[in-house]
Amino acid sequence: MKLTLKIWRQKNAAAEGKIVEYPIDHIEPDMSFLEMLDILNDELIMKGDEPVAFDHDCREGICGMCSLYINGEAHGPDRGVTTCQLHMRMFKDGDTIFIEPFRAKAFPVIKDLVVDRSSFDRIQHAGGFISVNTSGNTIDANTIPVNKKDADDAFDAAACIGCGACVATCKNSSAMLFVAAKVSQYALLPQGRIEATDRVLNMVSQMDAEGFGNCTNTGACEVECPKGISLENIARMNREYMSASLKG
Amino acid sequence: MAKSALLKSSIAKKVAMALSGLFLMLFLAQHFFINMTSVFSENTFNSISHFMGNNPLVQFVIQPILIVGVVFHFIMGIVLDFKNRAARPIAYAKNNGAANSSWASRNMIITGLVVLAFIILHFYDFWVPEMVYKYVEVNSLDETRYFHEMTAKFESPVRTGLYCLSFVLLALHLWHGFSSSFQSVGARRVSLGTQKFGYAFAIIIPFGFIFIALFHHFNH
Numbered sequence: 001m002k003l004t005l006k007i008w009r010q011k012n013a014a015a016e017g018k019i020v021e022y023p024i025d026h027i028e029p030d031m032s033f034l035e036m037l038d039i040l041n042d043e044l045i046m047k048g049d050e051p052v053a054f055d056h057d058c059r060e061g062i063c064g065m066c067s068l069y070i071n072g073e074a075h076g077p078d079r080g081v082t083t084c085q086l087h088m089r090m091f092k093d094g095d096t097i098f099i100e101p102f103r104a105k106a107f108p109v110i111k112d113l114v115v116d117r118s119s120f121d122r123i124q125h126a127g128g129f130i131s132v133n134t135s136g137n138t139i140d141a142n143t144i145p146v147n148k149k150d151a152d153d154a155f156d157a158a159a160c161i162g163c164g165a166c167v168a169t170c171k172n173s174s175a176m177l178f179v180a181a182k183v184s185q186y187a188l189l190p191q192g193r194i195e196a197t198d199r200v201l202n203m204v205s206q207m208d209a210e211g212f213g214n215c216t217n218t219g220a221c222e223v224e225c226p227k228g229i230s231l232e233n234i235a236r237m238n239r240e241y242m243s244a245s246l247k248g
Numbered sequence: 249m250a251k252s253a254l255l256k257s258s259i260a261k262k263v264a265m266a267l268s269g270l271f272l273m274l275f276l277a278q279h280f281f282i283n284m285t286s287v288f289s290e291n292t293f294n295s296i297s298h299f300m301g302n303n304p305l306v307q308f309v310i311q312p313i314l315i316v317g318v319v320f321h322f323i324m325g326i327v328l329d330f331k332n333r334a335a336r337p338i339a340y341a342k343n344n345g346a347a348n349s350s351w352a353s354r355n356m357i358i359t360g361l362v363v364l365a366f367i368i369l370h371f372y373d374f375w376v377p378e379m380v381y382k383y384v385e386v387n388s389l390d391e392t393r394y395f396h397e398m399t400a401k402f403e404s405p406v407r408t409g410l411y412c413l414s415f416v417l418l419a420l421h422l423w424h425g426f427s428s429s430f431q432s433v434g435a436r437r438v439s440l441g442t443q444k445f446g447y448a449f450a451i452i453i454p455f456g457f458i459f460i461a462l463f464h465h466f467n468h
Contacts, residue, residue: 006341006342008341019341069340072343072344073347073348098341098342100340100341103339103340104335105335169348171332171349172332173335173336174258174332174335204258204259208257208258211334211335213331213332213335213336214258214261214262214331215258215262215432216328216332216353217353217427217432218349218354218424219349220348220349223347223348223349224348231431234431235431235436236434238263238431238433241257241259241260242260242263245257245260
């Protein structure tokens with residue numbers, strides 16, 4: 001396959017960036033998108049140019065590290081996959097592909113296609129956990145009965161890998177699907193109920209402080225989420241938040 | 249939690265938008281049913297309009313609540329839109345919004361502003377003259393004037409055309425707004441039934457208003 005890549009290049013966080021065009025040839029349809037970028041970077045290095053910086057880690061679709069806004073969609077045109085699991089067979093010979101970083105005020109660009117998603121970490125630190133007694137008296141989690149439906153829903157919410165595709169794709173750069181998944185994951189289980197009130201208030205407060213936009217229920221996040229996190233979680237978070245606010 | 253923090257929170261604003269939207273949809277439905285009577289009976293339309301225009305509860309309790317609801321919904325919508333735009337200072341060079349969301353859901357501010365412009369025109373056409381008639385000129389009660397006042401406004405093809413266009417945009421606003429409000433207030437599951445009812449509401453009510461406008465335009 002012969003392709004034209006239009007890639008966002010930006011030297012550092014403070015520099016102005018711009019789209020730079022790179023022609024690329026001999027791309028196999030079975031290559032992953034990141035392997036295609038590896039080939040481009042090899043060529044750039046051979047020419048003595050600066051390679052394109054992009055995030056990646058496990059390349060198995062589970063770590064949430066790879067990002068990229070490809071041809072106007074988070075993680076590209078395929079559904080239910082991260083960029084590392086996106087294959088070049090999704091494109092045609094002769095295509096022009098726009099490759100941009102995830103865009104949001106709360107996800108500032110560090111370099112080229114690499115963005116700082118530590119705002120997600122700070123939201124997690126604000127309440128995305130349960131406090132466990134580790135003094136040796138810990139009760140086996142399996143001794144507490146959990147409704148099967150709740151266990152399934154909690155597990156589905158826990159599938160969120162925190163990649164930020166929801167923010168990147170949302171026209172408002174809202175992080176509600178991410179925060180809702182984290183809130184739901186614990187709120188549905190007895191172990192998480194104990195701190196549920198503080199958790200939702202603190203996580204939403206941190207989310208707002210980070211400068212994410214407001215959710216307007218377009219549903220784009222659910223469609224683009226590589227892990228299929230449902231909008232149902234946002235409705236649950238709204239309920240949790242309003243009832244926590246009234247309690248508090 | 250401090251009350252000020254609650255009012256500032258993104259979720260509280262979203263819930264407030266949804267509740268005011270649901271309230272306005274209720275108002276819209278009752279306005280539609282009253283207008284629809286004008287197609288069948290001039291007298292029924294006149295007597296309901298007279299009741300709505302002179303009942304103290306409607307005039308001095310419900311009407312101010314409605315005006316506050318309208319103003320709140322629009323101001324909050326505009327404020328949130330500015331905030332949301334600020335959350336992405338650099339736009340994408342290529343964005344394919346149609347791949348994952350409906351046009352109506354992405355353009356609520358556009359459809360909303362058209363509806364706002366229409367409401368201003370509607371106030372200028374009906375509400376302001378009504379207030380002048382009743383409270384400035386203090387005219388005597390006339391139960392028979394409402395039908396003719398309304399049909400007179402639908403004589404102009406330009407005004408009738410603008411009226412119809414506004415309602416098409418309102419239909420798009422409701423297409424997303426109905427089920428979205430249920431999602432925002434945390435409805436346990438925005439079921440297929442709710443969504444279908446929302447789509448039906450978004451078509452029947454605005455296009456019903458359009459039918460009424462065209463009916464009077466071509467019959468009077």
